[in-house]
Amino acid sequence: MFGWTGTILNIDLSSRAAWREDLSVELLHAYLGGRGLGVRLMRGFHALDPFDPVMPLIFAVGPLCGTSAPTAARLTVVSRSPLTGTIYDCSAGGRFAWRLKGLGVDALRLSGRSETPVTLVVTAGGVEFVDVPELWGQTVPETVAALSGRGSVAAIGPAGENGVLFANIMMGEGNSVGRGGLGAVMGAKGLKAVVVNGDIPVAVADRERFDRARQDVMRLFRASPVIFGELGIAEYGTPALVDLMRQRRMAPTENFRHTVFEGSANYSGPAIRSAYQAKKDGCYGCPIQCKKSTPRGEHLPEYETVSHFGALNGIASLDVIVKSNTLCNELGMDTISAAATLSAWGEVRGRFPGGEEVQRLLVDTALRRGDGELLSLGSRRAARALGRPELSMEVKGLELPAYDPRGAYGMALAYCTSNRGGCHLRAYPISHEILRKPVATDRFSFSGKARIIAIAEDTNAAIDSLVACKFSFFGATLEEYAELLSAATGTEYTPQSLKEIGRRICLTERFYNCANGFDVKDDCLPARFFAEPGSSGEGVDIPPIDRGRFDEELQKYYRIRGLTPAGTFADPDFLLTQP
Numbered sequence: 001m002f003g004w005t006g007t008i009l010n011i012d013l014s015s016r017a018a019w020r021e022d023l024s025v026e027l028l029h030a031y032l033g034g035r036g037l038g039v040r041l042m043r044g045f046h047a048l049d050p051f052d053p054v055m056p057l058i059f060a061v062g063p064l065c066g067t068s069a070p071t072a073a074r075l076t077v078v079s080r081s082p083l084t085g086t087i088y089d090c091s092a093g094g095r096f097a098w099r100l101k102g103l104g105v106d107a108l109r110l111s112g113r114s115e116t117p118v119t120l121v122v123t124a125g126g127v128e129f130v131d132v133p134e135l136w137g138q139t140v141p142e143t144v145a146a147l148s149g150r151g152s153v154a155a156i157g158p159a160g161e162n163g164v165l166f167a168n169i170m171m172g173e174g175n176s177v178g179r180g181g182l183g184a185v186m187g188a189k190g191l192k193a194v195v196v197n198g199d200i201p202v203a204v205a206d207r208e209r210f211d212r213a214r215q216d217v218m219r220l221f222r223a224s225p226v227i228f229g230e231l232g233i234a235e236y237g238t239p240a241l242v243d244l245m246r247q248r249r250m251a252p253t254e255n256f257r258h259t260v261f262e263g264s265a266n267y268s269g270p271a272i273r274s275a276y277q278a279k280k281d282g283c284y285g286c287p288i289q290c291k292k293s294t295p296r297g298e299h300l301p302e303y304e305t306v307s308h309f310g311a312l313n314g315i316a317s318l319d320v321i322v323k324s325n326t327l328c329n330e331l332g333m334d335t336i337s338a339a340a341t342l343s344a345w346g347e348v349r350g351r352f353p354g355g356e357e358v359q360r361l362l363v364d365t366a367l368r369r370g371d372g373e374l375l376s377l378g379s380r381r382a383a384r385a386l387g388r389p390e391l392s393m394e395v396k397g398l399e400l401p402a403y404d405p406r407g408a409y410g411m412a413l414a415y416c417t418s419n420r421g422g423c424h425l426r427a428y429p430i431s432h433e434i435l436r437k438p439v440a441t442d443r444f445s446f447s448g449k450a451r452i453i454a455i456a457e458d459t460n461a462a463i464d465s466l467v468a469c470k471f472s473f474f475g476a477t478l479e480e481y482a483e484l485l486s487a488a489t490g491t492e493y494t495p496q497s498l499k500e501i502g503r504r505i506c507l508t509e510r511f512y513n514c515a516n517g518f519d520v521k522d523d524c525l526p527a528r529f530f531a532e533p534g535s536s537g538e539g540v541d542i543p544p545i546d547r548g549r550f551d552e553e554l555q556k557y558y559r560i561r562g563l564t565p566a567g568t569f570a571d572p573d574f575l576l577t578q579p
């Protein structure tokens with residue numbers, strides 16, 4: 001088999017048993033790998049409580065992992081989110097993905113619960129269950145330092161151990177499996193870390209064709225101003241967006257009460273570079289290197305993080321923002337949800353947290369003590385408990401990232417149709433509404449957005465299943481990735497066939513969510529966005545979103561997806577019609 005290995009490694013943490021199983025070629029062709037494969041493997045488990053020991057936690061790579069396909073050294077982790085209750089996946093870059101594939105597997109499916117803290121070490125020699133009572137309670141860097149001699153590490157910090165609902169799984173090189181709390185699912189299994197160390201090479205079907213396709217992708221990357229331009233992400237990282245969002249007057253500020261924050265210049269891309277002598281960094285093997293770190297190798301925050309610890313909490317100090325980011329990474333917590341929860345809580349009490357108070361609250365959140373007990377539940381549960389549910393700025397319980405929907409109506413719709421809650425990356429309409437890629441659309445219009453969002457969701461589901469980085473689309477398209485995939489696997493794929501696979505994945509995710517009670521009532525923005533304007537000025541008007549037009553476009557989206565007006569499936573046997 002080319003591209004894939006055709007094997008899954010199952011590990012039961014309760015009985016400490018491990019066994020390999022074949023994955024059928026039909027299944028791999030129909031779901032590719034990564035997100036798609038993980039979502040398919042969740043069938044039958046999707047209604048379990050996320051903390052049920054039987055709930056699988058799936059680490060899946062794709063057919064391009066282990067090859068030199070640009071941005072494809074990634075994996076996806078899939079399970080059900082304890083924060084949102086939805087099906088959940090998140091991808092992360094790093095050597096871990098290569099070393100997992102190098103064990104001759106396309107996926108690692110973990111289930112069960114260890115009675116005592118354990119670390120899994122998987123090598124060519126087999127699976128070792130290493131008891132690690134001394135690592136329980138340690139931060140992510142301490143855990144990685146203790147284990148990295150044995151291979152690539154994915155670990156949780158105290159937040160995951162303590163069941164913080166937005167706890168991350170952290171890759172040893174600093175990448176996060178973030179947002180939906182899969183770190184807490186790992187913690188509930190008594191699993192502190194997974195170490196993998198395989199080196200079996202991946203066979204490519206047609207090397208010459210593959211190299212040609214790779215050169216095409218690289219040429220398009222080099223020609224892209226968003227990637228390698230003067231102000232592109234390779235130069236300044238995603239904080240290159242700070243000034244742009246300020247200019248577009250759509251930077252969420254003080255819990256989305258405003259959309260311009262005057263202090264944002266302090267944490268723009270150039271400001272970070274000059275304050276920390278930031279140098280290029282990034283995921284293993286990626287030619288873009290959009291991440292940034294200090295000369296001593298400390299990871300610097302990305303756009304969402306600087307904006308949410310900054311504008312969303314009214315904090316202009318870059319030092320406080322960088323320290324908050326570092327602390328979240330050490331404790332194993334999602335920065336977007338942590339900052340947004342602090343912001344909602346700050347508005348409820350009438351004062352946003354600042355300076356050292358932020359750091360104290362982050363530690364308390366990870367340890368679930370004091371105010372941190374409530375904050376560890378995320379903004380929806382915290383705001384409800386405090387009697388102000390309307391101040392939680394989320395969709396399906398997932399805190400909204402740093403693009404105010406009043407400034408980009410496609411983003412407003414995409415937050416709501418996203419199967420994992422308020423996420424910018426399922427469809428990323430910012431690409432055409434703000435960055436004009438591949439073509440510009442009117443950011444203040446809903447016209448045509450339902451169809452564009454559905455297509456983008458399908459496209460992104462396919463790329464998440466290869467697994468490659470969505471930032472590739474700032475330069476290349478599905479066309480070049482279909483060519484890479486065909487050359488790698490020896491099976492012909494086209495952009496259209498990849499979109500159809502993406503559609504199957506999106507609908508399967510939606511079906512799981514509907515089975516768990518999600519419907520049209522959950523596909524909605526917080527009322528603030530329909531009632532309050534953003535910060536108009538400098539010739540840009542940011543009015544509240546027209547609720548009637550939003551609802552109309554959402555219904556259009558349902559029709560395009562073949563759903564009922566309630567956003568559900570007319571056919572209760574939909575899953576049985578899928579491979």
Ligand code: SF4
Nearest residue numbers: 282283286288290469
């Ligand atoms: S573009 Fe950035 S996030 Fe994507 S793979 Fe490269 S370094 Fe990682």
